[in-house]
Amino acid sequence: MINTEIKGTDLVLEVLGAVTNEFAPYYDLKSILPKKIGNISKIIINLSNVSKYDTYIFLLTKKIKTFAITQKVELEFIGISNDLANYLNYLENIEVSNSQKRENKRGIFYRFIENSGNIFVKLTLDFILLLTLVGDIFRSGTKLFYSPRSIRWADLPEQFTLIGVNALPISLLIVFLIGLITGYQGALQLKEFGADVFIADLISISITRELGPLMVAIIVAGRSGSAFTAEIGTMKVSEEIDALKVMGFNIVDFLVMPRLVAIIVAMPLIVIIADLVGILGGLIASLTTLDITSVSYFNRMQVSLGLNDIASGLIKSVIFGLVIVVIGCFRGLQVSGGAESVGRYTTSSVVTSIFNIILIDALFTLLFPIIGL
């Protein structure tokens, strides 16, 4: 705490106890220093009873100094130990030597313009980087035909297992449940109109054209897209990507192409099996809620479900796979700095992939009827 005493024209501030960060509230100068200085011509700070100190004592004495300067009164330190004097001098010197280095604070408008410019530059550079990556992928893709050994095929089985085989159980379960849900919801409506048998149309077309590929793509984006970003991002942070470049490897050939080939093969396979399981889910819902048999369900399905429905779903699944790989790897290559950046880009990778998948799905829904699919 601080004791104050006025001796003639002197204001004596006696600083007592531990002047440390921990006890800062006990040294609140606002309640101690007078608002009007009156006839005081000198402030005397008595530091002889300071039992302990840290950086806070420098802040405290600095505030009193500032007050003395603004009030145009003299300032005197008394009872200051050599150690404390050295300590305060040391911090004072640091302040003086660094005060010139400080940048001028910029105004809000200046910062707004600066931030907007930075965001624009970043987005433009990101777009250029994305186009570059797509271009590189296209070039590496064409190399598959005339120089297949340039791709790292050894990675393919592992990637196929990670992207395809490991995603199969969860994908099938989800598409089965979606088939079941669609079946129940559809059955309730169709029953009203006595159109029970058309449940087969509803299930088979919605699963093969839309729900099967979409659900599988969302799951693969969540599982594998995030993994691509996290793995490539971590490789970037730990300079593995730089090491590969220095050794003469093409990053796209080495890291992106095995994933791309694996996903192009895996996605349609998962979707085909998922379509079957989804239709099965719909069948179970139909048999339990509607007055139809499994024979009539499949007979009706044969009539309504065309090869174009299945093909459109499979084509979409390949495109979705490409989107997942491109965005996953692109985000991974954008990582810079440390662990936090890896986490940020991994989240961004999943969100961007899912958004783009749904956007592309909407475009295909409009486009496919035009080209007869």
Add this chain to the structure above:
Amino acid sequence: MDMIIEIKNLSKRYGNLTVLKNINLDIYRGEILSIVGGSGCGKSTLLRQIIGLELPTTGEVYVSGEKYYPSKPKIQERIMKKFGVMFQLGGLLASLTLSENIALPLKSYTKLSDEDILEVIRLKLASVGLDGFQDYLPSEISGGMKKRAALARAMALDPEILFFDEPASGLDPITSAALDNLIIELNKALGTTMIIVTHDLASIMNVSHRVVMLDKSVQGILAVGTPEELKNSNNKLIYNFFNRKFN
């Protein structure tokens, strides 16, 4: 001399592997003590036991006369606040700016006003020559600057004891010498006890008041003395280490 850390019969085993065996060491208030030794001799392990990041298998550690290990977690937490640690890779939180990194302990453990906290941050960064870099992220500054920023954060609460894990690793000789100078200055001005784990011979000779040499052969302390004493030691192992000889 006033003792600040006492280590009594400290041993550390990982499974069947004994890294440290019966370490007894007294560290004095205000001294700069370097812990040195060949790779894998247990320097960093000893540092982690003293700091309390790992628990010793057996033994006792006292800080300012108070039992730090074994003791209750609450007591350990309180004592730990007397420590500041500069980790080998900095340990700065990548998602926070330098200013936020330093503000973290200040906001959690002190009752300083926001205005005072900003002032302390500026002072701490200025004391390591990083004034003006408050708003930079750790990823935006160089390796040497990261180390200095880590030191500024370690000093945020004005700790009684500062630990340094390999402060010179990855730094060029000039930056390394500047860091040595900073350590000496801080020690002189603040009287902080400093415990440094290092390999860097020049740094050991420059900054240390005392040196503790560990060695695998004894699974513990091979020698304790001033840098000059160890450099002129009759023990071949110590002599070779301090004179950069291999036979």
